[in-house]
Amino acid sequence: MIVGERRFSVYTLEEGEVLLWDTVAEYQQVSSQQKESFGTLRGTGRLKVATHALYFDFDDWSLPILKLLFKKDIHLLKGEGLNLKDVAEYAEIFELSSQNSDVSLIKECFPERSVVNTVFLRSNIATFLKEEGYDHPHIRETFRALHAIHSPYSTLEVVYTLCSELLMANKLEREERDLRLHEIVVSRRRITPFDITWLQFGLSESTIFDESCFLVYPLSEDHGRIRLTTCNVYFMPIHSGGFDSSPVERYSISSIHCVRRLEYRSFPCALEFWFSDSGPLWMVVFENQETRDNIYKQLMESTAAKEQKNSLIYLSASLSPESLLHLWQKRKISNYEYLLALNFQSGRTFLDISQYPVFPWILSDYKSESIDLEDSRSYRKLDNSIGALNIERLSTLMQRCNDMPSPKFLYGSHYSSPCSVVHFLVRSAPFLMLKLQNGRYDHPGRLFREISETWTNVNNQVNNFNELVPEFFSIVENELPENSLTRFSGRTWYPGIFLVNEYGIDFGTCQDGRKVDNVELPPWANGSPSEYIRMNRKALESDYVSEHLHLWIDLVFGYKSRSLENHNLFFTDVFETQRPDIAAEFGRTPKRIFSVPHPSRNFDVSKGILEESRYFIGEIFNLHEFSKVSAESNFIVDATVTADMIFTVWNDGAFLSHALNTEDVGKHFRRLSLSASSIEERLRNCKFTVVRETSTDCVILGTDTGSLLFYSVSLGILSSICIDAHQGELCSVLFEAESNTVISSSKDGTIRCWACEKESGPLSNCVLSGPGRLVYDLDAEDIVHDIAMERDPVDSQTMLAAVVDNAYVLLWKLDLICRHSDDPVLRPLIKISSVLSSTFRSMVVRDNLCFCEPWDNSGYTTGLVWMSSNGLMEYDVIDSIYWSHLKRMEWRNQASFWSRVDKCHILVLESNGQLSLVRFAYSQGKMEIVATKSVEDIDTGEVTKIGCYVSDIGKNSFAAYIVLRTGKIFGCILSV
Numbered sequence: 024m025i026v027g028e029r030r031f032s033v034y035t036l037e038e039g040e041v042l043l044w045d046t047v048a049e050y051q052q053v054s055s056q057q058k059e060s061f062g063t064l065r066g067t068g069r070l071k072v073a074t075h076a077l078y079f080d081f082d083d084w085s086l087p088i089l090k091l092l093f094k095k096d097i098h099l100l101k102g103e104g105l106n107l108k109d110v111a112e113y114a115e116i117f118e119l120s121s122q123n124s125d126v127s128l129i130k131e132c133f134p135e136r137s138v139v140n141t142v143f144l145r146s147n148i149a150t151f152l153k154e155e156g157y158d159h160p161h162i163r164e165t166f167r168a169l170h171a172i173h174s175p176y177s178t179l180e181v182v183y184t185l186c187s188e189l190l191m192a193n194k195l196e197r198e199e200r201d202l203r204l205h206e207i208v209v210s211r212r213r214i215t216p217f218d219i220t221w222l223q224f225g226l227s228e229s230t231i232f233d234e235s236c237f238l239v240y241p242l243s244e245d246h247g248r249i250r251l252t253t254c255n256v257y258f259m260p261i262h263s264g265g266f267d268s269s270p271v272e273r274y275s276i277s278s279i280h281c282v283r284r285l286e287y288r289s290f291p292c293a294l295e296f297w298f299s300d301s302g303p304l305w306m307v308v309f310e311n312q313e314t315r316d317n318i319y320k321q322l323m324e325s326t327a328a329k330e331q332k333n334s335l336i337y338l339s340a341s342l343s344p345e346s347l348l349h350l351w352q353k354r355k356i357s358n359y360e361y362l363l364a365l366n367f368q369s370g371r372t373f374l375d376i377s378q379y380p381v382f383p384w385i386l387s388d389y390k391s392e393s394i395d396l397e398d399s400r401s402y403r404k405l406d407n408s409i410g411a412l413n414i415e416r417l418s419t420l421m422q423r424c425n426d427m428p429s430p431k432f433l434y435g436s437h438y439s440s441p442c443s444v445v446h447f448l449v450r451s452a453p454f455l456m457l458k459l460q461n462g463r464y465d466h467p468g469r470l471f472r473e474i475s476e477t478w479t480n481v482n483n484q485v486n487n488f489n490e491l492v493p494e495f496f497s498i499v500e501n502e503l504p505e506n507s508l509t510r511f512s513g514r515t516w517y518p519g520i521f522l523v524n525e526y527g528i529d530f531g532t533c534q535d536g537r538k539v540d541n542v543e544l545p546p547w548a549n550g551s552p553s554e555y556i557r558m559n560r561k562a563l564e565s566d567y568v569s570e571h572l573h574l575w576i577d578l579v580f581g582y583k584s585r586s587l588e589n590h591n592l593f594f595t596d597v598f599e600t601q602r603p604d605i606a607a608e609f610g611r612t613p614k615r616i617f618s619v620p621h622p623s624r625n626f627d628v629s630k631g632i633l634e635e636s637r638y639f640i641g642e643i644f645n646l647h648e649f650s651k652v653s654a655e656s657n658f659i660v661d662a663t664v665t666a667d668m669i670f671t672v673w674n675d676g677a678f679l680s681h682a683l684n685t686e687d688v689g690k691h692f693r694r695l696s697l698s699a700s701s702i703e704e705r706l707r708n709c710k711f712t713v714v715r716e717t718s719t720d721c722v723i724l725g726t727d728t729g730s731l732l733f734y735s736v737s738l739g740i741l742s743s744i745c746i747d748a749h750q751g752e753l754c755s756v757l758f759e760a761e762s763n764t765v766i767s768s769s770k771d772g773t774i775r776c777w778a779c780e781k782e783s784g785p786l787s788n789c790v791l792s793g794p795g796r797l798v799y800d801l802d803a804e805d806i807v808h809d810i811a812m813e814r815d816p817v818d819s820q821t822m823l824a825a826v827v828d829n830a831y832v833l834l835w836k837l838d839l840i841c842r843h844s845d846d847p848v849l850r851p852l853i854k855i856s857s858v859l860s861s862t863f864r865s866m867v868v869r870d871n872l873c874f875c876e877p878w879d880n881s882g883y884t885t886g887l888v889w890m891s892s893n894g895l896m897e898y899d900v901i902d903s904i905y906w907s908h909l910k911r912m913e914w915r916n917q918a919s920f921w922s923r924v925d926k927c928h929i930l931v932l933e934s935n936g937q938l939s940l941v942r943f944a945y946s947q948g949k950m951e952i953v954a955t956k957s958v959e960d961i962d963t964g965e966v967t968k969i970g971c972y973v974s975d976i977g978k979n980s981f982a983a984y985i986v987l988r989t990g991k992i993f994g995c996i997l998s999v
Contacts, residue, residue, distance in 0.1 A: 029080075030080065030084060030088070030153050030156040031069070031071060031078065031080040031088060031153075033240055033243040033244070033245050034240070034241075034242075034243055034452075034454040034455070034458070035078070035088065035152060035153065035454070036073055036075075036243060036458075037073075037075050037076070037458065038242050038243075038458045038459065040073050040074050040075045040076070041073060041074045041204075041208050041237075041244060041246055042071060042072075042073045042245065042246075042260070042262045043072050043073060043074065043185060043189075043207075043208070043211060043261060043262055044070070044071070044072035044181065044182060044185055044262050045069060045070070045071050045072075045260075045262040045263065046069065046070050046174060046182070047067075047068075047069060047070075047174065048067070048068065048069065048070040048079070048172050048173060048174045048179075049066075049067050049172070049173045049174070049175065050064065050065065050066060050067075050068060050070075050079045050081070050089070050170070050171070050172055051065050051170075051171045051173075052064045052065060052168055052169070052170055052171075064081070064086060064089060066081045066082060066083050066086060067081070067082050068080045068081040068082045068083075070172055070174070070182065071262070072182060072185055072186060072189070072262075074189060074192075074204045074207070074208065075092060075093060075193065075204075076090050076091055076092045076093060076150075077090075077091045077093070077144070077186060078090050078091075079172065084154075084155055084156050085154070085155060086154070087151035087152055087153060087154040087162070088151070088152040088153050089149060089150075089151060089170075090149070090150040090151070090152060090161075091144060091146050091149060091150075091170065092148065092150070092193075093186075093189050093190045093192075093193035093194075094146075094148070094193065094194075095194055096146060096147045096148070097144060097145070097146050097190055098144065098145040098146075099142070099143070099144055099183070099186055099187060099190060100142070100143045100144075140173060140174045140175070140179045141171055141172065141173040141179065142171075142172045142173075142179050142182055142183050142186070143169065143170065143171050143172075144169075144170045144172075144186075145167070145168070145169050145170070146167075146168055146170065147165060147166070147167055147168075148163060148164070148165050148166075149163075149164055149166070149168060150162065150163045150164075150462070151163075151164070152462075157526060157528070158453040158454045158457060158526070158528065159528070159529075160457070160462060160463050160464060161457065161462030161463070163462075188207060189204075189207070192204050192207065208246055209310075211246075211261050212235040212236075212237070212246050212247065212248070212261055213235050215235075215247070215248065215259075215261045216248075217233055217248045217250050217257070217259050218259060218263070218271070221257060221259060221270075221271040221273070222252070222255075222257075223254060223255055223273065224254055228252035228253055228254045228255065229252060229253045230250060230251070230252050231251040231252060231253065231321055231322070231325050232249075232250070232251050232318050232321050232322075233248060233249070233250040233251075234248065234249055234250075234309060234314060234318060235247075235248055235309075235310070236248065236249050236258075236307050236308060236309050236310075237307075237308050238258060238305055238306060238307060238308075239287060239293070239306040239307075239308055239374050239375055240306075240374055241374065241375070241376045241441075241444075241452070241455055241508060242376065242441065242455055242458050242459070243458075244308075245258075245260050246260065246261050247259050247260035247261045247262075247263070248261075249307055251276075251318075251321075251322060251325070253276070253325075254275065254276060255273050255274065255275050255276060256273070256274055256276065256279065256296070257271050257272065257273050258271065258272045258273075258305065258307075259271040272305075274296075274298045278298045279296060279297070279298060280297045280298065281295075281296070281297040282294055282295070282296055282297075282319065282322055282323075283295050283297075283367070284315065284316075284319060285306065285370050285372060286370055286378075287306070287308045287375065288377075288604055288606065288607055289599060289604070289606060289611070290312070291312045291315070292308055292309050292310070292311055292312050292314070292315045293306055293307060293308045293309070293315065294306075294307045294309075294315060294318065294319060294322075295307070295372055295374070297504075303504065303505045303506040304372070304373060304374055304504050304505075304506060305374075306372055306374040306375060344365070344368050344616045344617065345735050347361065347364050347365070347368070348361075348621075348622070349735075351624060352622070352624055354624075357564055358563050358564050358568060358569060358572055358624075359493075359496050359497075359502070359560065359563055359564065361572075362380075362382055362493075362572075363380060363493060363502075365576065365580050365613075365616060366380035366381065366493075366613065367380075368580075368616055369580055369613035369614040369615075369616055370613065370614050371613060373503070373504050373506075373507045373508075374506075376441045376444040376445070376455070377440070377441050377606045377607050377608075377610055377611060378439075378606065378610070378611055378613070379439060379441075379444045379492060380492065380493050381438065381439040381490050381491070381492070381579065381613065382490065382491045382492060382493055382495060382496060382563075383403070383405065383409075383490055383491065383575050383579075384403045384409070384478065384481065384490060384491055385402060385403060385559065385562045385563050385568060386401055386402060386403065386558075386559065386562050387400075387401065387402060387403045387478070388400075388401045388545075388547075389474050389475035389478050389545040390475055390545065390546065391545075391546060391547055392546045392547060393546075393547050394545075394547040394558065396558075396561060396562055396565050396567075399567055401562070402562070402565075402567055402568065402571075405568070405571040405572060405574045405575040406571065406574040406575070406578075407578075407590070408578050408583075408589065408590050408591040409438050409481065409488045409489075409490055410433065410434050410438075410488045410590060410591075411590040411591075412481075412482050413482050413483060416482075416483060416485060417590060419485065420433050420434065420485065421433065421590075424587070430597040430598070431587065431592075431597070432587075432592050432593060432594045432596065432597045433587060433590060433591075433592045433593070434488055434592070434593045434594060435485075435486060435594050436486050436487070436488060436593075436594065436609065437488070437593050437594070437595050437609055437610035437611070437612070438488045438489060438490040438593075438610075439489075439490060439610050440608075440609050440610030441459065441607070441608065441610065442459065443489040443490075443610070444492060445459055446465075446470075446471050446489070447471055447489075447491070447492055447494070447495075447521065448492070448494065448508050448509065448521050449464075449470065449471060449530075450521055450522065450523060450524050450525065450526075450528070450541075450542075451508055451509045451520060451521040451525075452508040452509075453526070453528055455508075464528075464530055464531065466531075467530055467531035467532055467533045467539045468533050468534060470530055470531075470539050471542060472533070472537070472539055472542065472543060473542065473543035474542065474543065474544055474545055474555070475543075475545060476543075477489075488593075490579075494508075494509055494521050495556065495559055496556065496559055496560045496563050497518065497556070497560075498518045498556055498557060498560050499518075500516045508521075509521045517552075517553055518552065518553040518556035518557065519551075519552025519553050519555055519556040520552070522541060522542040522544070522552040522555070523541050523542075523552055524540050524541050569624045570623060570624065571623075572624065573620075573621040573622060573623045573624065574621075576617070576621045577617070577620060577621050578591055579612075579613060580613055580614075580615065580616045580617060580621075581615065581616065581617040581618075581619075581620070581621050582615070582617060582618050582619060582620065584612055584613070584615055585612055585615070593612060594609065595609050595610060595611050595612065596612055599611060658673065658674050658967075658988035658989065658990075659671045659672065659673055659674075659967045659968075659986060659987070659988050659989075659990060660672055660673065660674050660967065661714050661967070661968065662714065662967060662968045662986040663714050663715055663722065663968075663970070664970060664984045664986075664992075669984075669986075669992055670714050670722050670734075671714070671986070671990070672714045672724070678714065678724060678734070715755075715756045715757065715758070721733055721734065721735060721758075722734040723756045723758060723765060724756075725748075725752075725753025725754070725755075725756050725767060726752075726753060727752045727753075728752075729748055729749035729750055729751055729752065729753060729769060729771070730748055730753075731748040731753070731756070731765065731767055731777070748767055748769075748775060748777070749767065749769035749771050749773055749775065750769070750771040750773075751769045751770040751771030751772075752769060752770045753767055753768070753769055754768050754769055754770060754806070754807055754808055754809070755767070755768045755807070755808070755809050755810045756768075757810060757811075757812055759812060759821060761814075762821070763778070764776050764777065764778060765777040766810060766812060766823065768807035768808075768809075768810045768825060769807060770806045770807070772805050772806060772807065773807070774807055774810060774823070774825055776837065805827045806827065807825050807826070807827055808826045808827070809825070809826045810823065810824065810825045810826075811823075811824050811825075812824070820836045820837060820838050821836070821837045821838070822834060822835070822836055823835045823836075823837055920932040920963075920966055920968070920969045922968070922969050922970040922971070924940065924971045924981060927942055928940055928941060928942050928953070928981075929941050930969055930970065930971055930981075930983055930997075932958075932963060932966060932969050932985065933963075934963050936957060936958050936960070936961060936963060937955060937956075937957060937958075938955065938956045938957070938958050938969070938983060938985070938995070938997070939952050939954070939955045939956075940952070940953050940954040940955070940981060940983075940997045941953070954981070954997040954998060955997075956983075956995050956997055958985065958993065958995070961985060961987070961993060962987070965987045965988045965989060966985060966986070966987060966988075967986045967987060967988050968985075968986045969983065969984065969985050969986070970983070970984055971983050971984070980996050980997065980998045981996070981997045981998075982994065982995075982996055983995050983996070983997055
């Protein structure tokens with residue numbers, strides 16, 4: 024296969040071989056035996072010196088590439104100082120007979136001229152590659168030959184010294200040889216300076232960094248230097264020292280769409296550059312993680328890089344897994360795009376076939392004349408790992424696993440390995456199989472011949488568990504990177520091109536007489552590779568797969584990966600930590616992205632609890648029926664409602680979420696219990712005690728052990744955890760969006776403010792660094808039952824108030840933006856206790872405290888409001904400096920529950936079943952009822968919480984909800 028404008032590339036090298044030198048040269052061969060295949064070779068071309076061999080690539084492509092291995096039978100001599108007139112001496116050195124006809128050939132080939140810049144080699148074996156530019160099996164011939172290489176433009180002193188060093192290294196035993204060759208490569212990489220003549224704008228380009236490294240390609244490496252300037256990023260290979268050598272690669276900074284950190288051979292030392300969404304990729308490997316991380320930091324901090332942050336990457340690197348899941352659930356991205364993005368998130372790359380993107384087998388019918396994609400029987404079971412599809416085979420493997428000593432594993436080969444990738448893509452990248460098979464193609468009977476046969480083997484053979492690659496589903500060329508294995512050859516791309524023997528390679532004939540050519544397709548593909556890919560992609564995007572794909576994601580990217588219990592433990596999972604290099608040969612399992620069950624795609628959060636046409640909905644649904652809580656004593660202790668969801672915490676510690684969908688009640692129920700999820704051991708036995716919504720896609724939870732957790736609403740998973748936020752049970756949690764601060768209170772008598780650190784995306788993507796970065800630690804001296812906060816309209820600081828167990832209220836003022844206070848002990852500004860009702864302490868409940876502002880334009884005042892047991896609404900008026908005075912207002916009936924609606928309104932539920940919307944008028948010293956609704960059918964003694972939430976029902980209407988201990992939720996609309 025022809026690769027670009029040159030037939031020689033890093034793919035021509037042996038696996039693990041590194042190209043060190045490349046220069047223009049002339050070649051002349053004199054042999055004592057006439058070889059059969061190509062006759063005597065002579066011509067101009069390029070000399071390539073690599074760690075294992077010397078190559079000569081002729082300009083005339085009708086001649087093959089000559090490869091001479093650095094073996095013990097190689098003899099090396101430089102021409103400088105050699106007297107060619109003394110033929111006897113010359114013949115003796117190269118073990119040629121002076122009587123042989125070679126003598127006359129020597130005289131003819133090397134007339135009386137200087138042989139400076141000439142290197143001579145004598146060998147007994149030669150290998151011939153890529154005649155006419157095609158990837159035929161390598162031809163090895165044994166014959167004694169003399170090879171003369173002359174460079175008319177540059178000295179070959181470097182070549183002679185390098186070849187001598189490599190020849191000595193290759194004569195060592197394997198372990199010593201590999202170590203010495205590695206030392207030679209690293210040394211040359213470090214000492215090779217970047218040639219500034221390659222800079223596009225010369226010295227006007229300021230250098231940001233310049234570092235030795237190597238680029239990774241499938242089964243290949245290209246060593247050199249990377250330089251980032253204010254204009255471009257360059258890679259200069261170390262073999263570019265010769266005349267008219269391969270040009271330095273260059274891309275403008277503006278073309279960098281993404282830079283992401285990766286592992287290479289299990290070491291975190293690589294960066295991957297994306298040059299546009301479907302453009303070429305670079306995978307750059309540095310000497311260690313520290314160098315990689317420093318360069319990544321410099322790149323992100325550079326002015327040029329910052330200008331690109333809004334255009335970062337193809338689906339993945341700029342988004343968190345949770346954000347991608349949200350896009351997938353909302354059908355903003357396809358199943359194909361989601362799987363590809365998850366591959367990228369888990370560290371997979373098109374450039375390293377030991378961690379190539381992996382896709383599932385989707386269909387199971389490859390023999391029918393037509394296929395019905397509406398029929399579930401046409402599909403593979405996505406809830407089983409590839410090795411568990413056949414129960415009989417699984418039973419055999421389990422027995423073998425039980426009988427083996429520790430460490431045990433179930434599968435001896437992986438579902439994604441270099442061999443499996445090359446197996447599927449051999450027609451597009453035949454050179455990779457030649458690398459893996461020592462210059463030969465695999466036996467015809469083992470090649471990828473037929474889709475149906477391959478599916479049968481995957482289901483039955485005890486050493487074949489291959490999943491698929493993205494090319495089986497790619498219907499548009501730019502869905503794959505420009506330098507992916509099916510795009511970079513220069514051929515016109517079309518879906519399924521990898522199934523066609525475009526280059527007419529002779530792969531051999533099977534024992535049954537069938538010649539291996541194009542891949543045989545299922546009958547329903549009608550002989551068309553493009554049709555097969557189209558149907559495969561259509562199946563991938565089908566409703567059936569959308570409903571079940573999350574199950575396969577659990578196995579490959581989720582909590583069921585590397586699990587013997589889930590029949591999903593591979594050889595590499597067990598030994599990868601003992602042998603980090605094992606992945607290069609056998610593949611590796613993707614990094615785990617999700618530690619809890621992945622939600623399905625069809626979880627619908629698009630419908631709200633109320634509709635404008637219904638004044639009172641009544642009982643919407645009963646969570647208790649869907650919660651599978653068996654004990655009758657279980658009851659709700661806290662709840663919160665958003666426009667799409669209801670979240671409840673129960674006395675047994677369970678956290679339940681439910682979509683507020685009045686048309687399909689109960690279908691989208693979720694239950695999250697820490698004791699049943701794979702979270703840190705310290706959280707397994709704790710209970711949820713408090714839940715609070717935020718203005719973002721997040722719910723904050725508190726536990727009885729003092730931990731804080733973030734729950735992603737759209738994903739249905741815990742996305743971040745802060746263990747030991749307090750020493751006691753969490754009582755209340757608030758979130759201040761502008762400063763990105765979480766405020767929590769506990770029965771241990773503390774109130775704490777935590778800084779959330781997040782680069783982008785919803786609050787659920789935030790991380791409380793370490794155990795949580797503590798900004799303020801306030802000592803309330805007793806159990807804190809409730810907290811409230813509000814921004815001061817004058818100085819923009821945050822007012823924080825707390826109701827404390829011994830019946831007093833505390834107020835602080837905090838600077839949450841700058842996170843700084845002049846008061847080192849953070850004493851409260853005011854403490855109120857004497858005026859409170861004697862029964863206040865017994866009546867304290869959550870949401871008992873809030874800040875409100877006047878609705879009648881009476882000035883910059885803010886009221887702190889709470890409720891006491893005798894039906895009084897008590898509040899105090901605050902200006903920006905002090906508390907002016909306390910006011911009381913008698914309520915007409917006993918107020919069972921109340922909740923803040925906004926800065927001017929509260930929602931009150933009286934004991935007589937009256938639900939009222941109340942507006943404050945501080946200057947008039949009264950409260951005004953602006954809307955009311957009788958809910959007398961509700962037992963107010965069973966109410967846990969009431970509240971309002973934002974809905975699309977209109978400016979002058981409020982959507983109210985009432986939560987009962989039993990799990991029943993009621994809702995109504997209050998119109999002003």
